[in-house]
Amino acid sequence: MRRPASFRRLSDLSIKVLSSLAALVGLAALAWILAVVLERGWNAINWEFFTALPTPPGVAGGGLSNAIVGTLFMTVLATAVGVPVGMMAGVYLAEFGRTTKLGSAVRFTVNMLMGVPSIIVGLFVYTFLVLPAGHFSGYAGAIALAVLMLPVVARTSEDMLGLVPNALRESALALGAPRWKATLGIVFRAAKTGLVTGVILAVARVAGETAPLLFTALNSPYWPSSLNQPTANLTVTIFNYAMSPYPDWQQAAWGASLLITAGVLVTTLTARFLVGEARRQ
Amino acid sequence: MFRGATALCAALFLVLALAFLEELVRNSSLSLGQFGAGFLTSRAWNPVTGEFGAARRVFGTVVPTAIAMLLAVTLRVVIALFLVELAPPILARVVGGGIELLAAVPSIIFGMWGLFVFAPFMAKHVQPALGDTLGFLPLFQGPPMGIGILTAGMILALMILPFVSAVMRDVFSMVPPIVKEAGFGMGSTTWEVTRKVTVRYGIRGVVGACFLGLGRAVGETMAVTFVIGNDHAISASLFSPGNSIASALANEFTEASEPLYLSALVELGLVLFGLTFLIQVLAQLWLRALRKQTGGGL
Numbered sequence: 001m002r003r004p005a006s007f008r009r010l011s012d013l014s015i016k017v018l019s020s021l022a023a024l025v026g027l028a029a030l031a032w033i034l035a036v037v038l039e040r041g042w043n044a045i046n047w048e049f050f051t052a053l054p055t056p057p058g059v060a061g062g063g064l065s066n067a068i069v070g071t072l073f074m075t076v077l078a079t080a081v082g083v084p085v086g087m088m089a090g091v092y093l094a095e096f097g098r099t100t101k102l103g104s105a106v107r108f109t110v111n112m113l114m115g116v117p118s119i120i121v122g123l124f125v126y127t128f129l130v131l132p133a134g135h136f137s138g139y140a141g142a143i144a145l146a147v148l149m150l151p152v153v154a155r156t157s158e159d160m161l162g163l164v165p166n167a168l169r170e171s172a173l174a175l176g177a178p179r180w181k182a183t184l185g186i187v188f189r190a191a192k193t194g195l196v197t198g199v200i201l202a203v204a205r206v207a208g209e210t211a212p213l214l215f216t217a218l219n220s221p222y223w224p225s226s227l228n229q230p231t232a233n234l235t236v237t238i239f240n241y242a243m244s245p246y247p248d249w250q251q252a253a254w255g256a257s258l259l260i261t262a263g264v265l266v267t268t269l270t271a272r273f274l275v276g277e278a279r280r281q
Numbered sequence: 282m283f284r285g286a287t288a289l290c291a292a293l294f295l296v297l298a299l300a301f302l303e304e305l306v307r308n309s310s311l312s313l314g315q316f317g318a319g320f321l322t323s324r325a326w327n328p329v330t331g332e333f334g335a336a337r338r339v340f341g342t343v344v345p346t347a348i349a350m351l352l353a354v355t356l357r358v359v360i361a362l363f364l365v366e367l368a369p370p371i372l373a374r375v376v377g378g379g380i381e382l383l384a385a386v387p388s389i390i391f392g393m394w395g396l397f398v399f400a401p402f403m404a405k406h407v408q409p410a411l412g413d414t415l416g417f418l419p420l421f422q423g424p425p426m427g428i429g430i431l432t433a434g435m436i437l438a439l440m441i442l443p444f445v446s447a448v449m450r451d452v453f454s455m456v457p458p459i460v461k462e463a464g465f466g467m468g469s470t471t472w473e474v475t476r477k478v479t480v481r482y483g484i485r486g487v488v489g490a491c492f493l494g495l496g497r498a499v500g501e502t503m504a505v506t507f508v509i510g511n512d513h514a515i516s517a518s519l520f521s522p523g524n525s526i527a528s529a530l531a532n533e534f535t536e537a538s539e540p541l542y543l544s545a546l547v548e549l550g551l552v553l554f555g556l557t558f559l560i561q562v563l564a565q566l567w568l569r570a571l572r573k574q575t576g577g578g579l
Contacts, residue, residue: 008470008473009470011470011472012470012471012472012473015359015362015471015472015475016471016472019359019362019363019367020363020368022356022360022363023359023360023363023364023376025356026356026360026376026379026380026439026442027376027379027380029383029439030380030382030383030386032394032398033386033391033394034386036394036397036398037390037393037394040397085290085293086290088286088287088289088290088291089287089290089291089293089294091287091290092284092287092288092290092291093291095287096284096287096288097288097291102288102291102292103291105295106291106292106295108565109294109295109297109298110294111561111565112298112558112562112565113294113297113298115493115496115497115500115558115560115561115564116500116554116557117499117500117501117502117527117553117554117557118500119500119502119527119530119531119550119553120301120305120500120550120553120554123305123530123534123547123550124300124301124304124305126534127304127305127307127308127547128300128304147297150297151294154291154294178283179283179284180282180283183283204385205385208386208387208388208389208390209387209388210387210388210502210503211388211502211503211527211531214531214534214535215534215535218535235387235389238389238393239389239503239506239531242392242393242396242397242507250397253393254393257389257390257393260387260389260390261386261387261390264385264386264387265382265385268382268385269382272378
């Protein structure tokens with residue numbers, strides 16, 4: 001049985017309108033979130049926000065300098081641990097382990113670890129490092145972030161190195177270069193933009209993470225003089241302050257939200273831009 | 282040498298995965314021994330009397346996830362249709378890029394926005410409207426508090442939208458143009474081609490994409506913790522507050538002083554770990570089968 005053309009045209013039109021609306025909903029949500037964060041966070045940000053230590057609720061002034069520094073320290077340390085190890089694993093997967101048993105086992109594990117919720121990573125580092133040490137520490141927080149970063153870096157490195165044509169590897173080896181030189185000197189150089197982008201995206205992802213820090217770095221109102229103690233960080237501060245009943249703390253939480261969102265979005269957009277540039281070349 | 286060093290780093294991942302399992306099992310052994318398999322079905326959660334069960338938290342994890350999947354997948358299929366079939370390329374790039382940018386927003390920001398902006402909005406406009414029109418269903422009864430299972434599910438839907446998105450767009454553009462053109466050539470409308478050709482061609486890929494989004498949603502912590510309301514009840518109403526496994530961990534872990542309490546919380550973590558592992562395995566097997574069938578490209 002044929003349906004009349006007018007019905008078909010009408011249902012087509014309504015679906016078209018619906019799908020345009022749906023796309024608009026996605027964009028509107030992003031715009032709404034960003035606008036709120038910008039509007040509410042902007043009022044909290046001033047010179048003191050970056051330079052002063054937090055104050056108790058009700059006491060004017062005060063900032064989150066300790067949390068800013070703590071987040072930076074832990075992210076840098078996590079990157080220093082996570083990127084080399086993850087990238088080496090990516091090299092193995094792309095260069096040596098394409099068909100080996102170890103390769104496919106690791107590939108499966110990497111994908112699985114990418115799916116592990118970040119709070120479970122925090123739980124794992126808590127039982128593995130914090131319990132034996134007997135206290136929360138910034139080191140544990142950095143390790144938790146590194147664990148989160150490892151599979152992401154390994155996966156993107158494998159993908160990026162896999163894009164490099166085999167002829168490049170063969171010509172390097174034919175010239176008598178040892179395998180490590182062929183990989184690090186030739187293949188890495190060819191895949192440079194992709195690798196850098198992967199690292200930037202991984203850093204951006206863990207910098208905004210809260211859940212893995214809850215039971216590892218915890219939080220602290222003091223200056224992070226050593227990472228061997230509970231360490232202040234922006235994301236857990238947002239969580240604690242937002243859940244508090246004090247308006248000035250909530251205000252500070254919005255300021256921290258703006259800072260972390262801006263940081264993460266700028267890094268992500270930089271990475272995107274790099275990819276776009278590379279593609280144009 | 283070089284090969285050995287890289288293999289070592291690669292093998293580290295296997296060690297890491299085993300260590301995850303070992304640590305979680307070892308630290309929940311107390312609770313595992315005490316409650317056995319009954320842990321999964323018991324509704325009890327009483328730190329004072331030392332009775333613990335996962336049922337309420339599993340409920341609080343599964344229901345918002347189901348809402349999120351339902352919303353995100355529907356929305357996503359329609360958006361993918363817009364991006365691939367309807368929008369001019371420049372607009373498609375802007376809209377697609379914007380939606381993928383949602384993935385870069387840290388989950389705690391979704392939580393802040395959810396608690397301070399979206400939950401009041403739900404309480405004022407959406408929930409009363411739902412209650413008025415669909416209030417005869419037990420799903421939409423109860424006081425409109427804003428926070429609760431429905432709000433958590435909707436925010437989760439927004440969060441996983443971009444994750445489902447990337448794969449879905451690939452799936453939609455993977456359909457050979459000639460098949461679609463054949464459809465158009467027969468005089469079909471855009472919607473008919475999408476429904477009868479594109480979706481049918483890409484349905485397996487869509488399912489794979491859903492699995493990946495599902496894995497995300499199940500373990501999401503911060504956004505859910507902010508808005509789910511942290512109540513242990515199991516209620517038919519979607520307006521009522523609940524508690525997911527992840528939000529229970531985030532809220533209670535640092536307060537747990539009793540060894541058994543701590544052990545029960547770690548066991549909750551083990552349940553969540555098992556859940557995400559299962560989803561990952563299913564997704565991977567599915568995608569692998571798909572790849573074999575279509576000969577790459579995804």
